Amino acid sequence: MLTAALLVAVASGLFLAYPFSESAPFVSTVGIENVVPFGDFWRRVHYFSAWLVLLSLLYHAVEALLARAYLRRTPLSWLGLTLSLPLLFILAFTGYITRWDETGRLAGYIAESLTLKIPLAGKTLDALLFMVREDGVHRAYLFHIYGSLGLLLGMGVWHFRLRRLPLSELLLALVLCCGAALVIPVGLHAPGTYLLVKGPWFFVGIQEALRHLRPEVAGLLFPLAGPVFYLVVVFPRVRRAALLGLTLWGLLYGGLTLWGLWR
Numbered sequence: 300m301l302t303a304a305l306l307v308a309v310a311s312g313l314f315l316a317y318p319f320s321e322s323a324p325f326v327s328t329v330g331i332e333n334v335v336p337f338g339d340f341w342r343r344v345h346y347f348s349a350w351l352v353l354l355s356l357l358y359h360a361v362e363a364l365l366a367r368a369y370l371r372r373t374p375l376s377w378l379g380l381t382l383s384l385p386l387l388f389i390l391a392f393t394g395y396i397t398r399w400d401e402t403g404r405l406a407g408y409i410a411e412s413l414t415l416k417i418p419l420a421g422k423t424l425d426a427l428l429f430m431v432r433e434d435g436v437h438r439a440y441l442f443h444i445y446g447s448l449g450l451l452l453g454m455g456v457w458h459f460r461l462r463r464l465p466l467s468e469l470l471l472a473l474v475l476c477c478g479a480a481l482v483i484p485v486g487l488h489a490p491g492t493y494l495l496v497k498g499p500w501f502f503v504g505i506q507e508a509l510r511h512l513r514p515e516v517a518g519l520l521f522p523l524a525g526p527v528f529y530l531v532v533v534f535p536r537v538r539r540a541a542l543l544g545l546t547l548w549g550l551l552y553g554g555l556t557l558w559g560l561w562r
Contacts, residue, residue, distance in 0.1 A: 301355035302464055303472035305451050308348035311476075312394075312447065314341050321440045324399035328487065343480035349391050351475060353501065356387055360529065364542075369533045377533040379457070383450070385526055388501055390446050393428065393439040395499045401488035406498040407431035407439065409506075413518035503559035504552045524548050 318335050319327045331338035360380065363369070369377055396407040411429040415421045430438050455464075497503055508517035528545035531537050 300468050300472060301352060301359055302451075302454055302458060303468040304348050304351035304355055304476070305447075305454065306464075306469065307472050307476050308345060308352055309447055309451055311341050311345040311348060312444070315345055316444065319397075321397070321435065321437050324397055324436045324440075325487075328398045328400070332487070340480055343483070343485050344476050346485050347479040347483070348472065348476040349394060351472060353387060353391055356384065360384060364529075364532070364545075369538075372533065374533050378530060381526055381530040383454075384529070386446065386450060389428065390443055390450065392499065392502065393443040393446075395502075396429075396431065396439045397436045397443060398487065399436050402498060404431070406502065407436070409498070409509075409518075413514060416515055417519060497559065500556065500560065504556035507555040507559040507562075521552075525552065 315331060315338070318331055318338065321327075328342075331342055333339070363380065372380075392406070392410065396403045396410070399407075407429060408431060411425055411431050414425045414429060417424060426438070428438060428442055498506060505518055505522055508521050511517070512521070525545065525548050528541045528548060531541045532545065534541075
């Protein structure tokens with residue numbers, strides 16, 4: 300299901316990439332919504348397929364823990380699963396930025412400010428992912444496209460070396476995404492004055508943490524703690540402490556996310 304949803308997301312994203320211009324991202328997005336034939340439908344399909352990819356990966360990661368897959372996997376394969384989590388969230392986040400409405404633009408500014416606070420590698424990562432104040436959505440857009448294609452290629456090579464993707468899974472992903480696209484609207488926030496602008500749902504937990512902690516802690520150490528705990532579970536000597544830390548981190552991040560969405 301994860302790979303099927305990613306296929307739907309990439310295919311719908313390629314359709315949207317043709318009328319999109321990174322030099323005028325918000326105007327392009329509005330044009331896709333209102334001028335391009337069926338553009339609003341395919342934008343919704345792309346949006347909900349990205350949701351399905353994220354939820355499927357989270358389910359896969361939790362299921363791997365519950366099934367104790369770390370006992371059967373090598374540290375290298377467990378590292379691949381761990382790295383896919385932040386990579387996919389960054390891909391979803393860069394896609395959120397590229398629409399360049401009020402929430403996308405402000406989310407990009409926040410992400411760039413946090414990235415520049417990373418010691419040593421901050422400027423390099425900002426040049427690779429964001430640099431929105433200088434280049435707009437150009438770098439985020441390129442990373443979103445090529446990172447998605449690279450993830451799809453890597454996932455396909457790893458998981459389907461011996462068998463093909465079942466057609467039923469692809470059809471199910473299409474039905475779920477197209478069904479949601481037909482009935483659930485996906486809005487845009489036009490430029491204006493807002494007292495509170497919330498980013499994508501998976502970013503709200505960081506936004507809430509930024510209200511109470513220093514940016515270095517809330518925007519860097521706190522979100523990185525989850526993948527680090529998840530990674531070191533594969534090592535027997537620290538497994539119990541890592542599982543405890545991951546559980547507490549998940550409860551805290553989930554609680555902050557729910558509070559931020561409700562507030």
